[in-house]
Amino acid sequence: MISVIPINTIKSFVYRNEKHDNLCFLNFAGNKANDMSLKITGKLPSGKDLERISQSPNYKEGAFQNLSPTPMKAEGISYWKMIREFFKKHPDTTPPGKLPFVKTNLEKLYSSQPVIVWFGHSSYFIYIENKKFLIDPVFSGNAAPFSFMVKSFPGSNEYKANDIPAIDYLILTHDHYDHLDFKTIRELKNKVKRIYCSLGISSHLKYWGIDENKIIEMDWWDTQLLEENIKLTAAPARHFSGRGIKRGQTLWSSFILKTARHNLYLGGDSGYDSHFKEIGNKYGPFDIAILEAGQYNKMWPLIHMMPEEAVQAAVDLKAKALLPVHWGKFKLSMHPWNEPVKRVLEKAKTLNLRVQTPRIGEPFTFNTDFSGSDWWENIE
Numbered sequence: 608m609i610s611v612i613p614i615n616t617i618k619s620f621v622y623r624n625e626k627h628d629n630l631c632f633l634n635f636a637g638n639k640a641n642d643m644s645l646k647i648t649g650k651l652p653s654g655k656d657l658e659r660i661s662q663s664p665n666y667k668e669g670a671f672q673n674l675s676p677t678p679m680k681a682e683g684i685s686y687w688k689m690i691r692e693f694f695k696k697h698p699d700t701t702p703p704g705k706l707p708f709v710k711t712n713l714e715k716l717y718s719s720q721p722v723i724v725w726f727g728h729s730s731y732f733i734y735i736e737n738k739k740f741l742i743d744p745v746f747s748g749n750a751a752p753f754s755f756m757v758k759s760f761p762g763s764n765e766y767k768a769n770d771i772p773a774i775d776y777l778i779l780t781h782d783h784y785d786h787l788d789f790k791t792i793r794e795l796k797n798k799v800k801r802i803y804c805s806l807g808i809s810s811h812l813k814y815w816g817i818d819e820n821k822i823i824e825m826d827w828w829d830t831q832l833l834e835e836n837i838k839l840t841a842a843p844a845r846h847f848s849g850r851g852i853k854r855g856q857t858l859w860s861s862f863i864l865k866t867a868r869h870n871l872y873l874g875g876d877s878g879y880d881s882h883f884k885e886i887g888n889k890y891g892p893f894d895i896a897i898l899e900a901g902q903y904n905k906m907w908p909l910i911h912m913m914p915e916e917a918v919q920a921a922v923d924l925k926a927k928a929l930l931p932v933h934w935g936k937f938k939l940s941m942h943p944w945n946e947p948v949k950r951v952l953e954k955a956k957t958l959n960l961r962v963q964t965p966r967i968g969e970p971f972t973f974n975t976d977f978s979g980s981d982w983w984e985n986i987e
């Protein structure tokens with residue numbers, strides 16, 4: 608959320624590039640941004656693409672809508688207050704030293720059980736049924752249009768596009784900078800066989816040179832058969848989208864990845880709402896739910912979850928385990944950097960839910976036991 612506010616409102620001046628009907632940025636010095644910066648903001652759906660996506664029942668009055676009314680900020684809070692608060696000093700928002708990480712050779716990874724590798728924040732790799740999935744990869748080291756903004760914590764960006772093997776399926780939940788990274792997409796372009804994404808995102812991807820035949824857009828509740836034994840279903844999330852100041856022009860989703868033997872919930876970004884129960888009833892139970900549990904704040908309570916809500920969401924989904932993500936790499940809110948995982952563990956104890964807490968890059972299966980490895984403590 609906050610990635611959109613200060614980036615677009617404070618740190619950059621925005622102008623409309625008529626040619627691309629797109630929002631572009633001028634830098635601090637007032638120089639016209641270079642071509643890279645122009646590209647990075649992407650391209651909103653237009654022409655036939657816009658015609659197609661506007662048929663979606665989730666597209667109303669010129670933008671995609673959440674299932675429930677979802678104001679960006681709490682009642683009585685102004686954007687100026689949010690911005691003022693954001694730039695105040697808050698304790699421990701970044702780690703005091705380099706984060707530990709495990710460098711895994713993903714090329715050689717093989718397992719009869721599904722394996723997940725978390726890269727920090729919301730980027731992760733899934734090896735399942737001999738297929739390789741990559742979700743929301745951000746390896747450029749920052750989650751913003753300019754490289755001096757929203758930098759990754761030391762130790763959290765040790766995986767680069769080069770370390771990623773050929774990917775069967777790339778899944779993109781929504782177009783925010785901390786999930787859809789121009790540089791990473793460009794670098795992975797030839798390694799990825801197929802891309803499954805939320806409605807509208809293909810406009811960015813095509814603009815960035817991705818072959819449109821590789822891209823399959825999905826609306827909420829669409830199901831695609833990926834392999835004889837693997838199905839992917841897009842489902843609602845409570846959030847928003849946008850890389851410029853215009854919001855809601857592309858859809859935001861969660862995904863259900865179901866094989867003959869396993870069932871995974873890939874949460875994307877979402878605030879808490881009744882959709883988790885609905886998805887749990889329709890598609891649960893899940894072996895694991897991968898849910899955002901960081902970058903929350905009381906000023907924007909509906910578009911991101913508090914850690915306790917993430918635990919409740921996993922229970923609503925009927926998940927046997929939770930992997931809390933959206934933390935450990937970028938500071939997009941004001942809470943201490945490791946507070947999300949601590950609060951998740953605390954709440955999970957009371958609801959008797961298993962929480963998976965791998966180090967960045969550490970492969971794990973559904974049975975891996977992480978008790979006693981509180982790697983987020985005592986960082987020096």
Ligand SMILES: [Zn+2]
Nearest residue numbers: 608783846876
């Ligand atoms: Zn987001």
Ligand SMILES: [Zn+2]
Nearest residue numbers: 783785786876
């Ligand atoms: Zn996010």
